[in-house]
Amino acid sequence: MPFNIQHSTFLVRPELQMSEVIIDQSDFSEERATLEKTWAPARGVIGWLTETGHKQIGMRYIVTAFCFFVLGGIEAALMRIQLAKAENNFLNPDLYNQIFTMHGSTMMFLFAVPIMLGMGVYFVPLMIGTRNVAFPKLNAYGYFIYVAGGIFLYVMFFIGAGPDAGWFSYVPLSGPTFDAGKRADTWAQMITFSFQAARAGDVAQSHPAVCVVDGCDVDHGHLRDAGGNAR
Amino acid sequence: MKWSYKPKDINQSAKGIACCDWVNRGCAFANGKIFFNTLDGKTCAVNATNGQEVWVTQVANMARGESITMAPLVVKNKVLVGDSGGEFGVRGALTALDTETGKQIWKAYSIGPDADCLIGPNFKPFYPSDRGKDLGVTSWPPDLWKIGGGTVWGWISYDPQLDLIYYGTANPGPWNPEQRPGDNKWTCGIFARRPDSGEAVWFYQWSPHDEYDYDGVNEQILVDVPINGRMRKVLVRAERNGHVYVLDRTTGEVLSATPFVYITTSKGVDPKTGRLIPNEEKSPGFGRVVREICPASPGAKDWQPSAYSPVTGLLYIPHQNLCQDEEGVQANYIAGTPYVGANVKMYAGPGGHRGEYDAWDPIHARKVWSIRERFPVWSGTLVTAGNVAFYGTMEGWFKAVNATTGDLLWQFKTGSGIVGQPVTFLAPDGKQYISVLSGVGGWSGAIVPGQLDPRDGTAALGFVNAMGDLPMYTTKGGMLYTFGLP
């Protein structure tokens, strides 16, 4: 551990306590170099994949969510075309039901939830003045899980296994008797991905957020203190 | 071998309309002839001395799902034959054939207009709910009486003194009771009729609007016993709905009805109206799974006949101890195919044993002793003047017990499970013999000869769920065992 708080030389003058912290930076060059390396943006494809910066991840969430928003909008438009006149044959009932559920699921779980998550990931650390969320890798993992869920849903849709059991896939319509094949499973799988992503994102952010509520000393060592010894 | 007779042109497809395995409950001997029924709906008369066929009459119509499994009874030169197929949407009937020619003399339907049921001015049921015009039609939704079951596949009794025959009618179809609101007369009841004309004298319904396939076809024991200090001509019946009934056999009045097993489906019999009081909570219907229906569909006791000993004054009842879960589904009538509308899974009732052999005191309406068996006691029973009661088990044990105490006296392991009825006879050599058929099968034993798959608990109308281990205890067979008394 190059950066060890326990025997660091934080010199806190008792008379300036609570308002000012003066750090003697003279013998910190080595730690500084390590820190800068640690926080430097990674490069290349591998770098892109291993990126854990909250701004980057947050922005990815927001951009991806808007892509799904567009897809959901296209689905809405297709449904509206079908409904534009009575007894229309633009979409057959099967496809209509799939697009209906695709639209609902996309808008809820691939747009609404992730975009809020993305906003949170982007802004919460800025708002509480931390360098990143509490669990940056978990946060990145959450994003990729979310993308995987979305891609899975659309791949299944394009091979004819799009979910088609209403907004919330309720039984018995989504049960084996009325919904053959893997369509309900597709939906459930997508939800699993989406929820896992949401949970990962929430947990990743939770510590700084708790600190805000709790008023803990967020400037210091929050990364190290993720385990809970913030005070 | 003296002779053998094989009925000609037996239609093998009758196997597809026999709800509960391919069974035959016996034959009758009268006027030098042997009478028996075939599964495909024929009644045959064969000369007892040389095995020559005398006549064959087609009684049941297979195309409509009718078959025959019951043993005929000969009364006053008439062969009485009933049909089977309550699970196939048939219309039950009892037919009287001339013993000499095989011609039909009368036919009494169990459901339908009074004229078809041979209900006339002399019909005097004891309870008001059974009086009225064309109840066999009006107690059914439109047209459903035509396919409503009420078959006659059990035992017929004759009282020569009163000149009455007694027989029970089976369950209404389909099983799912929501599809047939109403009392569903005259199913699940007992008719008393004149053997000459077939006209009905009285009727009593064991289970009005039956919800659990409690066919009312069990045997009736006709005895004269003192009830409340008065000698009464009674009819004792251990009924599928779990009660032992004592009926006045001249009028059809219920003298007593006492539970002999654990019952959840009903709350007793109303002494005033004679009506079984159903338990609404256990009423099966569409989309619901009702748990702990006790007794299960085969009832507290199915067709296996009990025996009465005038020596001990006790009734010996072989029966089962089963409960079931049931789910109502849509029954769809297609002629010649099953018409049930229920998924059923049976299992052992309280105590975990599936069978019981009871001695019952009909006068005081109480159980005297009881023997528990692993499997349903699906064989008939026999009690002798020597105070010994015989019965068989589905594992294959043929047992003799003390009729007074129920102590096991002797047992013998036969080659297969026993579902037949033991008989005793005095042979020409002056010795007394006991015979019993060994060969498992029937509704309860179908898993063995039919090689059913116990992974599906609903198989064989749910009986397989309770009998999954039977193949480990016995194999199929078919052998007559005769034992000489020492």
Next chain:
Amino acid sequence: MMVGAETIQSALRPAGPEAARLTDLWWIFFWTCASFYAALMAFFVAAWIRGRQNVEPDVTPATERSHTTAVTAALIVSAIGLLALLVTSVAAGRAVGKFATNSNQLEIEVTGHQWWWEVKYPNPAAPNQQVVTANEMHIPINTHVLLRLDTRDDIHSLWIPNLHGKRDLIPGRVNKIFIQADRPGVYRGQCAELCGLQHAHMALVVVAEEPEKFAEWKKRESLGAPTPQTPEQVRGQQVFLGAPCANCHNITGIDASATLGPDLTHVRSRPTLAAGMLLNTRGNLAGWISNAPAIKPGAQMPPNQLAAGELQDLLAYLDTLR
């Protein structure tokens, strides 16, 4: 019978007391919300105009006080408005949810199927008087009608906007709803819960009529099918019994007691076919019989390959079922 253009389906044109309550509630909500919205907009515009006129902010203790008073007043008015809406809404909910207890009532069982409605008039006292029909419900006016709702497959929801709100049909349960029509008319109802492919085409009509006319209709419905007269009709009956028809449909009076599809005993007296999708004409019926899934993809009625003569005979026979 007037169906089609004459059939109305509108929650704002109530034809019964329950629907009237709901419509009143709707209008109360509409006008309350609209007036609040208008007031809010008026204040907003006023503030905007004032903001443009007054360059100097007017912050004296007196104006502070009057602002506080104004905000408090607005808060109180809003709270009262919301509370009033809550009270009216709960009151209306309780009123329409209450089951009538008087004897002047009729019980009807409505069963949802994929994708049609079975309507049954039970008669516990005389089960053989029971009447079964499909996608069509007749009710006498000024009578409380208790609908017992059940389903054999999915969750459905019965919505007859002119008579009442929605009520779900849930497998294994019996839900109840009371309706009453105050004036004769034909009201359209619709399944309001996605129930699969043809959810959109799962409609029924409610015919509210004078009690005498209703009794007459019910009496006619309780009769069995007439005996076919012409040779064509006789042949048609044979086609019905021999073709797949009798596997699924019931016709009281003949040997067809199947329960999968709608009861056809009086099929030609109904206004529509295919759960409100087609008008009940001979041509539509022919098309429906020949290839129902082409008209209603997913429908459980299979296509039927009948010879031309067979189809004509069958239609002739079905024509007698009125």
Next chain:
Amino acid sequence: MCNVRRSPFAVRRGGSSASGQRPTANLFLLAVLLALAACHREQRSIAPTAISAARTFPVRVNNPYEGNAYAIAEGQRLYEQYNCSGCHFHGGGGIGPALMDNEWIYGSSPANIYTSIAEGRPNGMPSWGGHIPDYQIWELTTYVRALGGFEGRVATASRSDEMEAKRAEEPKK
């Protein structure tokens, strides 16, 4: 993942169809993608053609619905509705033989099962040919094959719906 095969019966309904409806806007891109990537398991023949409803029976060896989940589900529905379950129950058998074990009196190939359903068998199996349309016999065949474990778990429902699970509060019996 999927066995891409076009079945003569499984006509996807895009807009044009045998019923003569106006072929309005076909689903251009989506339809093309669907057709390209159509997964046989997931194909649903929600509008069987009149031809497939024939009541005469060309002898086929290949099951057009093999591995098709919708056909299996439809077969299951028909199996209950046409009372197959009345004799064979849910595979365990009773009046008729068990269908979930590995003993097949008349053979287990799709053609064998089709023939058993269409023509019946002497020990009580009724013949359904002429009473139900051809494509339904194939759906039933596919479901029976699924009961016997021949259809693979990918297309078969993971559980049957008869006798739903116990509610949590109920005692285990």
